[in-house]
Amino acid sequence: MKNKTFGSTLIVAGTTIGGGMLAMPLTSAGIGFGFTMVLLVGLWLLLCFSALLFVELYQTVDSDAGIGTLAEKYYGTFGRVVSTAVLIIFLYAILSAYVSGGSSLLAAFLPTISDAETTTRIAGVLFTLLFGVFVIVGTTSVDAVNRLLFTSKILAFLLVLVLLLPKVSVENLLEMPIDNALLISASPIFFTAFGFHGSIPSLNKYLDGNVKALRISILVGTAIPLVAYILWQLATHGVLSQTEFLQILEKDPTLNGLAEAAAQITGSSIIGAVVRIFSALALITSFLGVALGLLEALDDLLKRVNIQANRATLGAMTFIPPMLFAFFYPQGFIAALGYAGQMFAFYAIVLPIAMVWKLRSQYPTLAYRVKGGKASLLTALVIGVFIVIVPFLIEQGLLPKVVG
Numbered sequence: 001m002k003n004k005t006f007g008s009t010l011i012v013a014g015t016t017i018g019g020g021m022l023a024m025p026l027t028s029a030g031i032g033f034g035f036t037m038v039l040l041v042g043l044w045l046l047l048c049f050s051a052l053l054f055v056e057l058y059q060t061v062d063s064d065a066g067i068g069t070l071a072e073k074y075y076g077t078f079g080r081v082v083s084t085a086v087l088i089i090f091l092y093a094i095l096s097a098y099v100s101g102g103s104s105l106l107a108a109f110l111p112t113i114s115d116a117e118t119t120t121r122i123a124g125v126l127f128t129l130l131f132g133v134f135v136i137v138g139t140t141s142v143d144a145v146n147r148l149l150f151t152s153k154i155l156a157f158l159l160v161l162v163l164l165l166p167k168v169s170v171e172n173l174l175e176m177p178i179d180n181a182l183l184i185s186a187s188p189i190f191f192t193a194f195g196f197h198g199s200i201p202s203l204n205k206y207l208d209g210n211v212k213a214l215r216i217s218i219l220v221g222t223a224i225p226l227v228a229y230i231l232w233q234l235a236t237h238g239v240l241s242q243t244e245f246l247q248i249l250e251k252d253p254t255l256n257g258l259a260e261a262a263a264q265i266t267g268s269s270i271i272g273a274v275v276r277i278f279s280a281l282a283l284i285t286s287f288l289g290v291a292l293g294l295l296e297a298l299d300d301l302l303k304r305v306n307i308q309a310n311r312a313t314l315g316a317m318t319f320i321p322p323m324l325f326a327f328f329y330p331q332g333f334i335a336a337l338g339y340a341g342q343m344f345a346f347y348a349i350v351l352p353i354a355m356v357w358k359l360r361s362q363y364p365t366l367a368y369r370v371k372g373g374k375a376s377l378l379t380a381l382v383i384g385v386f387i388v389i390v391p392f393l394i395e396q397g398l399l400p401k402v403v404g
């Protein structure tokens with residue numbers, strides 16, 4: 001595959017732009033466009049910074065090391081166990097969510113087999129097999145199919161923008177938050193929307209530990225979602241007034257509600273279909289990146305206990321649990337997803353900061369070091385930990401509720 005840096009950039013962007021993007025406009029309905037921009041840029045900085053910390057860390061280990069191996073290097077067996085558990089549970093939970101989303105999408109195109117539930121289960125197996133194969137074959141094949149799917153996703157998105165942007169009114173964009181605290185309540189959703197960090201080890205391996213290439217992939221690969229999110233918020237906030245937006249939320253606080261409203265306002269009958277195509281592609285490209293990260297996290301774990309599993313076995317371990325979960329115990333992964341923000345914040349913010357803290361005293365002269373010194377490490381840590389607490393504050397009634 002030619003130009004792996006380009007491919008890796010698209011895998012970062014493809015994994016990042018997923019379900020989070022679809023939830024964002026509903027979550028920020030009461031915030032107004034201006035303040036939503038502040039949230040977007042701030043969280044992009046935070047998550048891009050933490051991803052670059054992994055680049056710094058990878059200078060000190062083999063290019064095929066997983067996050068567990070990194071954690072063991074700096075925090076011993078305890079580090080390995082905690083980070084592996086958190087990472088794997090998180091990736092299983094969101095992969096289950098993607099399998100379940102993918103199965104209902106695909107089921108709509110299949111004839112009914114026996115009954116609706118069986119059809120959905122069969123669709124889930126087909127969906128997983130269809131896209132899982134690329135993951136099992138390897139990063140090169142994920143790169144190839146992701147280029148195609150990501151390009152289609154961007155085209156669908158551009159079409160949505162073409163339909164919506166002419167209807168944007170500046171007045172809508174200038175609306176202020178109905179409650180400033182909503183900005184904080186919305187932060188966990190925006191935070192995970194910039195997530196892709198479980199896939200960094202796979203990409204580092206794919207790029208043979210090339211620091212510059214990984215850095216570029218992360219910088220450009222997260223800048224693409226930032227631009228897409230800004231345009232998406234511009235379109236949705238600009239087309240709907242805050243009152244209209246909040247009314248939709250009361251009626252149907254899902255993507256369907258949003259697509260419906262957009263269809264009414266633009267008078268376009270195809271917008272609903274285009275939004276749905278876009279969301280299917282968002283789901284598939286995220287599925288690919290997350291599954292790749294999970295497969296290699298399992299590989300890293302097995303190697304540690306001296307088991308050399310081939311990719312087919314790793315594939316079975318990656319895909320069978322989410323399928324079973326999605327079909328037989330959906331409550332289980334929904335419960336796990338409830339803690340997605342916390343698990344994600346742990347392995348994507350707290351863990352790399354803790355590791356880099358040690359790394360900088362052990363290796364003071366490494367070629368690449370993320371700018372900002374201790375002050376930015378501490379600031380990122382405080383913000384990361386605070387975001388973890390937000391859902392609890394909402395539960396306690398100390399912060400207003402948002403949809404997401």
Ligand SMILES: N[C@@H](Cc1ccccc1)C(=O)O
Pocket residue numbers: 015016017018019020021094192193194195196197198286290344
């Ligand atoms: N950013 C992804 C979610 C995700 C978070 C963390 C890692 C991988 C994926 C989405 O919006 O759907």
